Amino acid sequence: MPIDWLTLGAAALTGLMGGVHCAAMCGGIATGFSAMAPRGGWIAALEPNLGRVLGYVLAGIVAGAFGGGILGLARLDGLSTTLRAAVGLVLIVAALRLLDRRGRLGFLSRPGAGLWQRLRPLQRRLLPADSRGKRIALGMLWGWMPCGLSTTLLAAAWLQADAVNGGLTMAAFGLATLPVMLPLTWSGARLGRWLQRPTWRVAAAMMILLAGVLTLAAPWLVHVPAAHALLSALGCASLPR
Known part of the structure; x- marks a missing residue:
């Protein structure tokens, strides 16, 4: 399946700009690891x-594969377009x-709360x-904590209906959070303050919104010959025309 x-x-923009939110929610966890090493x-x-x-990547692979399995079993015309x-x-x-x-969309983190209680x-x-393996394993568990942003992107991974793209x-989401979520490094502290500026958050949100609108409209834009080159470059070439 072509890369989307x-x-x-x-996803990368969401991770980069959402990293400030992650730092606020999980900053204590992130800085706490320094005392363990x-x-x-x-x-x-x-x-x-x-x-x-x-942990994010493994969840994305499982979600994408699960979505692909549903797509393969359903075999409904137009399902991939949907x-x-x-x-x-x-x-x-x-x-x-x-x-x-103001946290109006905080309910988005609820779907993962039940799984987190078990983990x-x-x-x-x-x-x-006290070892590298334990810290990495704890980090993987950390990735499964209820979070509205990661849950939203996991839904996107599931809808990719492909393990690789998922x-x-x-x-992309997880790696983009690293500049902010490495709070003990110089770049993490400085970049975090820079990204908190409303102007940058709004600009990034508008770019993600545009990507969402283009993705939403792609099944219909494929019927516009002038849009074929753009959609192909964006990974939408597999859509039926």
Whole structure:
């Protein structure tokens, strides 16, 4: 299946701008890892964050494969087109989530709350996090904490109906959070303050919103000859014309 560059770009922007929200929600967890590692703060910050990204990627692969399985079993005409439009709606929700300063969309994190309650006891088995493997494993668990942004992007990964694109979507989101979620590094602290400026958040949200609208409209834009080159470059070439 062709790589969906439009969705990947939107996922990366969501991760970069949403990293400030993640730092506010999980900053205590991120900085707490530094006390567990005897070898310097940046290593302690890097290892659990890489584990968190790996957790996102694995979730994206599973979600994408599950979506692909449903698509294969259903074999309904036009279902792939419907899924493409649904991805567009999810990206629009992600844009609105970035603009949500009062927590009106906090309910988006609820779907993962039940799973997190089952995974949470595993934390005790990994403490103290006195080895690299434990810190990475704790980071993977960290990636499964209820979060509206990650849940929204996981829905987009599921709607990709493809394990590779699902994993890539979550990888783009997770990797883009690293500049902010490495709070013990110089770039994390400085970039975090820079990204908190409303102007940048609104600009990024508008770009993600545009990506969502284009993705939502792609099933109909493929019938416009002038739009074929653009859609092909954005990874929409597989849509039926």
